[in-house]
Amino acid sequence: MEKGKRKTIFYLVLIVAFMGSASFLSVPFYNWFCKVTGYGGTTNYAKYESDVISDHDIQVRFDVSLERGLKWEVFPVQREIQINLGQTGLAFYEAFNPTNKPIAAQASFNVVPFSVGNFFNKIECFCFTEQILQPGERVSMPVTFYVDPDMISHVEAKNVKSVTLSYTFYEIDLPETTASITEEPKTKL
DSSP states (O other): OHHHHHHHHHHHHHHHHHHHHHHHHHHHHHHHHHHHHOGGGOOEEOSSOOSOOOSOEEEEEEEEEEOTTOOOEEEESSSEEEEETTOOEEEEEEEEOOSSSOEEEEEEEEEESGGGGGGEEEEEEGGGSOEEEOTTOEEEEEEEEEEOGGGGGSTTTTTOOEEEEEEEEEEEOOOHHHHHHHSOOOOOO
């Protein structure tokens, strides 16, 4: 009987350890899966421009949304551009902080249709870092990208004529250094 209890406890501990490990690893595994496959419109990162420029073109549209409660005003400067596959594109988003306090935000992104995600390569993007806007500050935020010419050989993506690059801005905590600079100076009594 004692041996049966130990065996049951061993299997229960093993199941709990497996479940804990699976839940801990699910986010990194999902992120890796999305990067490799482009699932969910996840884009790639590129250090350099494409070496090949195709004569096939694609229309790239730009979209933006804000998390509820974020007091910024953000919009794409141009709504769409037409580029060749492999050609480097440059687009700008403009952001404005109409409040009387600094606000920090970060942008998450995806592309639609999702099948193009694995072929959409960002070289530089404001979304790679947090953005801090001071009261009344207006900034222009660039994104440099290209769409891989190999897209035309992919079954699901080869007939895509337009893609939408979409950003969602959400507020984040101000870094400690910025928060302390913006606080009112304290007077000693």
